Amino acid sequence: MQKEASISNFQPADQLAAIKQNDEAALKALYQQNFQRVEHYVLNNNGSTDEAKDVYQEAFIAVWRNIQLDRFTPVTETSLSGYLYQVAKNKWLDHLRSSHYKKVVPLKEMEDGKVEIVTLQETELAYLGSVRDNLAKLGDNCRELLMRFYYRKESLRVIAAAFDWTEATAKNNKYRCLQKLREFIKNK
Incomplete structure (x- = not known):
């Protein structure tokens, strides 16, 4: 019975050498030992298993390429796995920020068969209206501070000079007022 290779059994320099030589066992071990962690991250951040596989493969190839070009040198036994995870994480975040992933609002069919399109502008206007309404609920100082800022x-x-405060007090009050406004909007 042949023992499955584990990339963590290698010293950092040996890991690198095996990967540079395209050692199948080392590449397979590196791939298998790190996929689950990346998959977990993608699934917890609005992704699917298929998307996790795609992102992981892109990251794995990028790490492999960087090792081949001497752009990465591991320092500890775990730095290669950490590097692979970080590259995969960044690729997933890039995917989430891309226009390819933008949320699509479904069209609503109206009773007469016409299609109503909810635009982003309408959503923003509703939010701004909510902010305006809730600003009125704040005290005069809070409202004035947020309006000025x-x-x-x-x-x-x-602002601190206008209220006869220190700059630190103005900063703290701005934070508190903003939190209060957010709470009003959230509970509306």
Whole structure:
């Protein structure tokens, strides 16, 4: 019975040498030992198993290529696995940010057969209306502070001077007011 090769049994320099020589056992072990971790990450971040496989294969090839071109040198036994995971994670995040992954809002059929398209602008306007309505619920100081910072683009230093606060107090109050506004919007 032949023992399955494990990439973690190699020293970092030996791992690299085996991968550079395209050692099938080393490549297979590296691939198999790291896929589950990447798959778990993709599944927990709005992905599917097929997408995890695609991303992992791209990352694996990129890491292999970087090793072939001497662009990566592992320092510890786990740095190769960590590097592969990080490349896969970055590729998944790039995929999520890409236009290929943008959320598509389904068209709603109206009773008379016409199609209603909900535009992003309408959604943004509704959100801005909610912000405006909830701004009115804040106290005068909070409302004034947020208006000065976000709409008039005044610096915290200028705002602090206007309220006779320190800059740190202005920063803390801005944070608290923004949290209060978010809470109002969330609970609406």
